[in-house]
Amino acid sequence: MQRTPLIAANWKMNGSAALVEEITLALVSVPTEGADVLVCPPATLLRQFPTSVNFALGAQNLNQEKSGAYTGELSAALLLEAGASYVIVGHSERRTLNAETDIVVAAKLTAAVEAGLIPILCVGETQAQRQQEKTQQVIARQLDAVYASQPELLAKSVIAYEPIWAIGTGESASPEQAQQTHAFIRQHLAQYDAQAAVKVKLLYGGSVNADNCAALFLQADIDGALVGGASLKPAEFAQICLAVT
Numbered sequence: 001m002q003r004t005p006l007i008a009a010n011w012k013m014n015g016s017a018a019l020v021e022e023i024t025l026a027l028v029s030v031p032t033e034g035a036d037v038l039v040c041p042p043a044t045l046l047r048q049f050p051t052s053v054n055f056a057l058g059a060q061n062l063n064q065e066k067s068g069a070y071t072g073e074l075s076a077a078l079l080l081e082a083g084a085s086y087v088i089v090g091h092s093e094r095r096t097l098n099a100e101t102d103i104v105v106a107a108k109l110t111a112a113v114e115a116g117l118i119p120i121l122c123v124g125e126t127q128a129q130r131q132q133e134k135t136q137q138v139i140a141r142q143l144d145a146v147y148a149s150q151p152e153l154l155a156k157s158v159i160a161y162e163p164i165w166a167i168g169t170g171e172s173a174s175p176e177q178a179q180q181t182h183a184f185i186r187q188h189l190a191q192y193d194a195q196a197a198v199k200v201k202l203l204y205g206g207s208v209n210a211d212n213c214a215a216l217f218l219q220a221d222i223d224g225a226l227v228g229g230a231s232l233k234p235a236e237f238a239q240i241c242l243a244v245t
């Protein structure tokens with residue numbers, strides 16, 4: 001891989017102080033050179049991680065406003081103060097369950113970068129969109145919404161391709177399917193900033209596990225993974241991290 005790989009855990013609304021301890025222990029044996037490792041727990045658990053961990057911490061969402069009367073929300077500054085250096089933006093669950101539009105996603109990504117967080121922008125199509133051969137059209141729209149007017153944000157972003165039909169279903173995209181879409185994403189991004197498009201990390205997400213990760217990581221444009229379910233099993237997540245190094 002010409003880019004340093006990144007393996008990111010998305011715990012979603014799962015986890016506990018006990019899991020924090022378990023994953024911290026499991027990741028001790030994962031070498032820090034060769035790949036970056038990131039854990040995105042629920043924000044309330046960020047402070048539970050010892051400051052000495054050999055991996056980065058991230059949040060799963062942020063509010064685009066800096067501060068104010070937004071009950072229950074968390075700003076980029078609050079997340080940074082809690083220990084996050086990354087934040088997931090535009091996960092399909094938030095787009096669907098929290099009605100986050102492309103405009104909101106773009107505002108969140110801008111707020112993250114302005115505050116110094118590294119955003120992981122999630123893009124991906126539904127099963128129906130794939131069947132209608134609209135995968136590239138949907139992803140182009142999601143990327144354009146963020147980078148067409150602010151191409152300078154690309155150099156500060158990570159992008160995760162997460163086909164919605166593969167998330168939490170046990171049915172990962174095949175390495176060839178994933179590579180095809182990753183290649184399209186990189187090519188599409190080149191129109192905003194050709195240099196940044198070569199350097200940007202493109203993660204694959206969707207039912208990644210210890211058995212299927214190695215074949216995905218062999219693909220030229222796959223620079224790591226965003227892992228949901230398997231990241232709740234510390235030993236398996238550590239195996240996925242080791243497979244990329």
Ligand code: PEP
Binds near residue numbers: 010167207228230
């Ligand atoms: C995710 O939701 O980001 C994800 C990739 O989940 P899973 O690995 O469980 O499919």
